[in-house]
Amino acid sequence: MSDHGPGTVVDARGLRCPLPVIRLAARAKELPAGSEVTVLSTDPAARHDVPAWARLRGHSMVAQEVHDTPEADGGPWWALTVRLGD
């Protein structure tokens, strides 16, 4: 697995929309502004919905990586990193 930086990682692989965004939002609520959180997701909707959530909540996208190495269910997965706003 690549380096996701010093931030928190939420592993939502295997969960379908909107659960990856919900798990991410729940974790983000516990963290101070300026923190970085990375959500891992096998659900292709997450790569659209995490940036949309970040925009709606005043956070910013830091990185979006696609991983083609098959996981448990055989498909690709995404690592989406958000920096929390105020």
Add this chain to the structure above:
Amino acid sequence: MTHPTPAAGRIHLDNGSRAPWHPLARQAFLQALDDGWADPRRLHTEGRRAAALVDGAREAVAQVLGARTEEVRFTPSHTAALHTAVAHVARARRRHGSDVVVSAVERAAVLHAAEHAAAPGGRRVSVDVDSLGRVDAEAFAGALRHEGVAMAALQHANGEVGTLQPVDAVHEAALAAGVPLLVDAGASLGHTAVGPAWDVLAADPADWGGPAGVGISAVRHRTRTVATGPEGPEPWAPGGVSVPAVFAAAVALQAVVEDRVDADRRRRELVEHIRDRVSQIRDVEVVGDPVERLPHVVTFSFLYVDGEALVTELDRAGFAVGSGSACTASTLEPSHVLAAMGVLTHGNVRIALDRSTAREDVDRFLQVLPGAVDRVRDMLGVQGL
């Protein structure tokens, strides 16, 4: 005469691509079952009577489109009209190139047909849209001026989010570049003025209260096509089309165009009302252009809501709505339109009002919606996020 209303107590707000039949379409269909059952290609009296219905239908459609009668063809479906339009126009332009330029938010049938026509050797060139779902006319024009472009396709309006596309400016650029432009008017014709800015046009009778199982294709006489597929007298409709369906489609089109201005002012106001009220619900994104749009379409997405659960919850309460959320489709992929716009794809609700949708129907829906959203959010335990 009454509209074929849904089952008692049901309110149907999912009228895009499949609306209840217009009463005059039903009447025309029944008449054509009596007068138009014969094969319109035969030379006897019965055949000629059937052919006369088809000819009348072509003439009526041509008049609405501002086209010549011989430019209008009926196809087995809207999808078939799009497939053959892309295939036949791209084939005729093979010497010039094989790339097909499309907007990122075209219907899946256009995207797939473009991919198919472009291969091998060519590419489907996709032009991005902004957050309202609209292509930039300059960017689209730039793409179609490139070397090796066979044709371009731009929808008149997006049926999922309602946003109108800059077809006038794009058609001007296409004409100047000598690149034929297919305009998919499948969500527009019968609802809003479509105008003359097209070389090839496709339209969907089931969208304006005509029958499904018939599509419309119009090709300007100056636009060359070369049939692909097996030889036949009607390569855009192998084996011919249903005469009653064609006749009913044309009668319905004439009927909706007749009072379009009134019907659309009324629906435009209802959509404004829905946009206004829905945007007051917590954590919702109402998407698409609020002004330059189709009169009857409105789409919104609720944060932290499972689209499938919401559609089911609303259905249980008596309301049929559409959704572009992945959770409501057989695939994992959400609506490519919402994705291209960069808006929330989960918790999506798509409304297309019928001409028969009443203000009371909309008000009842708006009363029920916030509670349905709350219940789905409660199930997921997301209050306070």
